[in-house]
Amino acid sequence: MATHVVRARAPRGEPRTDGARIDQAPDVIAAHIEDAAHFAGGHADGVARPRTEHDVAHVLTHAARVLPVGAQSSLTGGATPDGGVVLSTTRLLSIQESGQQHFRVGSGVPLTALQELLHSSGRWYAPSPTYTGAFAGGVVATNAAGAATFKYGTTRQWTDGLTVVLACGHVIDIVRGEVRADGVHGFSLHCACGERTIRPGTYTMPDVPKCSAGYFAAPEMDLIDLFVGAEGTLGVVTEVVFRVLPEPPSVAWGIVPVRSESAAIALVDALRRASQETWRTRDPRGLDVAAIEHVDRRCLEFLREDGIDRKNDITIPPDADLVLLVQLELPRGTSPDAAFLQVSAALTEGAPDTPLVRFCQLLAKYEALDDTEMAWPGDRRRVEQFLAFRESAPAGVNRRVGDAKRDIDPRIEKTAADMIVPFAHFGAMLAIYREGYRARGLDYAIWGHISDGNVHPNVIPHSYEDIVAGREAILAFGREVARLGGSPLAEHGVGRSSVKQTLLHQLYGDQGLAEMRAIKAVLDPKAILAPGVLFASELT
Numbered sequence: 001m002a003t004h005v006v007r008a009r010a011p012r013g014e015p016r017t018d019g020a021r022i023d024q025a026p027d028v029i030a031a032h033i034e035d036a037a038h039f040a041g042g043h044a045d046g047v048a049r050p051r052t053e054h055d056v057a058h059v060l061t062h063a064a065r066v067l068p069v070g071a072q073s074s075l076t077g078g079a080t081p082d083g084g085v086v087l088s089t090t091r092l093l094s095i096q097e098s099g100q101q102h103f104r105v106g107s108g109v110p111l112t113a114l115q116e117l118l119h120s121s122g123r124w125y126a127p128s129p130t131y132t133g134a135f136a137g138g139v140v141a142t143n144a145a146g147a148a149t150f151k152y153g154t155t156r157q158w159t160d161g162l163t164v165v166l167a168c169g170h171v172i173d174i175v176r177g178e179v180r181a182d183g184v185h186g187f188s189l190h191c192a193c194g195e196r197t198i199r200p201g202t203y204t205m206p207d208v209p210k211c212s213a214g215y216f217a218a219p220e221m222d223l224i225d226l227f228v229g230a231e232g233t234l235g236v237v238t239e240v241v242f243r244v245l246p247e248p249p250s251v252a253w254g255i256v257p258v259r260s261e262s263a264a265i266a267l268v269d270a271l272r273r274a275s276q277e278t279w280r281t282r283d284p285r286g287l288d289v290a291a292i293e294h295v296d297r298r299c300l301e302f303l304r305e306d307g308i309d310r311k312n313d314i315t316i317p318p319d320a321d322l323v324l325l326v327q328l329e330l331p332r333g334t335s336p337d338a339a340f341l342q343v344s345a346a347l348t349e350g351a352p353d354t355p356l357v358r359f360c361q362l363l364a365k366y367e368a369l370d371d372t373e374m375a376w377p378g379d380r381r382r383v384e385q386f387l388a389f390r391e392s393a394p395a396g397v398n399r400r401v402g403d404a405k406r407d408i409d410p411r412i413e414k415t416a417a418d419m420i421v422p423f424a425h426f427g428a429m430l431a432i433y434r435e436g437y438r439a440r441g442l443d444y445a446i447w448g449h450i451s452d453g454n455v456h457p458n459v460i461p462h463s464y465e466d467i468v469a470g471r472e473a474i475l476a477f478g479r480e481v482a483r484l485g486g487s488p489l490a491e492h493g494v495g496r497s498s499v500k501q502t503l504l505h506q507l508y509g510d511q512g513l514a515e516m517r518a519i520k521a522v523l524d525p526k527a528i529l530a531p532g533v534l535f536a537s538e539l540t
Contacts, residue, residue: 004182006223008170008191013052020058022046022085032069032086037414039077039496047086056236057169059087065531068232070108070135074142075418076495078231082532089137092238102160103244107137107237114242124248126152137237143229145210145491147291148327150272150451151279154210154491156228161241164227164234167524168193172235179223187223189522196522200226203512206487208420209452213489214504214534215516226519231493233530234523249329250377251290252339252356253386256363257320257371264322265427267366268292268450271326272423274362278355284331287358293325294450295393298460302396302445303389312385317371324450325390330355336376343374393447397458404461412461415470417477420454421486432480433457440469454490471499478503496532504534 023029024046033042044067048059060066065084072079092106095117103125105114111125112132118124129139129146138144140162145154152158160176170191181187186199201217215234216225227234258264271289278286295303300316300323303309309316316323330339334356345351346360347369363369375382398414405412421429430446437444443462448455457477459470478488488503505513517535520527 002178002180004180004185005188005190006172006174006179008166008172008189010192011053011057011165011169011171013054018049018051020048020050020055022048022059022063029086032072032088033081035069035072035074035077035079037075037077037080037495037497039080041082042080043083044081044086045084047088049088049091051091053163053165053171053238056087056165056238057171059085060165060167060236060528061169064528066236066528067530067533068137068141068236070138070141071110071131071133073131073134073138074495075492076497076500078142078493078495078530078533079138080496082496084531087236089135089238092137094239098241101243102241104161104239104241105136106239107135107140109136110134111136111139118244122247123244125158125242125244127155127158136240136242140228140237140240141230141232142491142493143212145212145452147293147449149209149449149454149491150292151275151288151290151329156216156225158243159224159228159240160243161239162224162227162237163239165236165238166191167235167526167528174224174227175241176222176224181219181221181223183220187226198226198519198522199515201508201512201515201519203508203515206420206482206485206507208422208485208487208490210420210454210490211487212491212493213487213507214494214512215519217515229493231495231530231533233520233534235529247332249288250332250334252328252330252334252377253375253383254324254326254328254359255314255373255386255389256324256326256368257316258322258324258366258368259317259319260321261430262427263366263368264294264324264450267362267368268324269423270362270366272451274358285353285355285358287355287362288329289326289359289451290329291327291449292451293390294446294448294455295323295325295390296446297321298443298445299393299396299447302400303392306392306396308389308392308396312389314373314385314389320371325386326359328355328359330377334377336378339374339376390447393445394456394458397445397460400460408462409464411464412467414458415461415467415474416456416458417474417488418454418456418490418492419477419481419486419488420452420490421481421484423453425484425486426450426453428484429453429481429486430455432477436473436476440473442466442469442473452490453486474499475502475506478506482507494534498536501534501536
């Protein structure tokens with residue numbers, strides 16, 4: 001039976017001289033002062049690389065400011081230090097099987113290492129994010145979501161246990177389903193430091209597949225969900241229990257050029273509905289799409305300029321308005337030869353009723369079949385070309401932002417949004433993006449996870465004034481997205497970005513942020529953890 005009480009314990013593990021030591025060597029510090037966001041001004045007093053819970057607790061109880069980091073793949077500045085000690089999880093590398101469906105892993109384990117181990121035993125971790133080099137603790141800290149969120153959800157749904165070292169140095173072990181908030185008392189934390197009450201937020205979170213917008217809140221919520229997505233501000237995750245699946249399905253990929261945005265949205269809607277019906281009925285012949293990615297016309301122009309289409313032997317018609325990349329799951333063991341024969345027969349009378357045939361028939365209905373290119377299960381080279389084509393969209397935009405920063409104005413930086421709406425409002429969200437950018441005279445490109453209703457509009461800067469106008473546009477987008485029932489912070493978190501912190505405030509208001517700060521004050525009363533993350537430093 002669930003309780004609202006969680007009891008902390010002393011940290012385990014023998015103290016290690018090297019694990020608790022703060023390394024102040026300039027080259028070590030320099031390697032830890034920037035994350036993938038290239039957030040400016042990163043600095044630190046030293047770096048700790050603990051090996052045990054005891055080491056982590058020692059660092060937390062002897063340092064004034066601590067930023068836990070993993071792979072430092074944050075896109076929000078959340079893994080860029082603002083002074084104090086960087087606590088790197090790179091040595092927390094334990095992996096232990098916990099039954100057929102669960103693995104307990106150290107927070108420093110890269111997901112690539114976990115997937116390789118699982119593959120050797122015919123299993124896999126389904127919601128792996130796009131960047132598979134991310135660490136287990138990092139994906140928990142940001143509630144990371146991958147391209148296949150449409151089918152598999154986010155990290156939260158696959159996290160069934162956490163071990164967390166609190167700012168006071170004591171440790172809590174949380175198992176999903178065991179500790180739930182009491183409607184009157186919230187959570188009660190019993191610790192050697194004294195009994196503390198944690199009251200979940202009363203704000204309403206957007207009802208969308210992805211939301212990485214501050215502390216999770218829901219009536220009678222599970223305590224584990226408070227720490228998932230908390231961005232390291234409430235404690236240091238040292239171990240994670242992930243739920244895993246048996247043998248992965250066969251996967252085919254389709255690059256689908258579409259000649260109008262409206263036709264693309266209608267096609268995606270049809271693919272979504274057919275797949276959801278398959279999951280509901282468990283029809284073995286049903287269409288089963290795990291993810292659909294979206295690359296707009298401006299991205300396609302960059303891909304052609306950069307020769308990415310030729311390099312990857314992919315033909316995109318010149319009149320295509322956008323391209324969809326569809327991840328289609330097929331029955332295990334589907335061979336390339338069988339897949340080819342099914343496609344060849346798809347539009348003939350008496351065609352077999354299979355998932356692939358149904359896929360082709362839907363593409364034909366929306367006049368997209370003739371230009372579609374497929375990569376069949378097992379054709380690793382072709383799959384890699386398709387994925388490289390998609391990843392070249394953000395890479396091409398980022399390169400152009402970097403060129404403008406070098407050649408035009410050093411103040412120029414990446415200016416993009418990460419928002420999501422219920423799919424019924426996806427077309428309206430795209431219209432809001434286009435009008436907002438055009439009204440400000442901005443060049444822009446859009447790509448992302450259309451199957452989730454989550455895409456990333458990016459400013460292509462030609463001056464620093466474009467960056468200022470782009471930030472203004474993003475804040476306006478955030479208000480409109482919230483009005484549509486969406487979240488202006490979908491999958492990357494808040495971090496230290498002033499724009500994202502403003503979006504968080506817009507979403508929940510003064511009262512919501514006050515409730516979040518109150519939660520942090522209970523668990524981290526001295527504001528030791530992740531200074532400046534989620535809230536500006538002076539507000540923590």
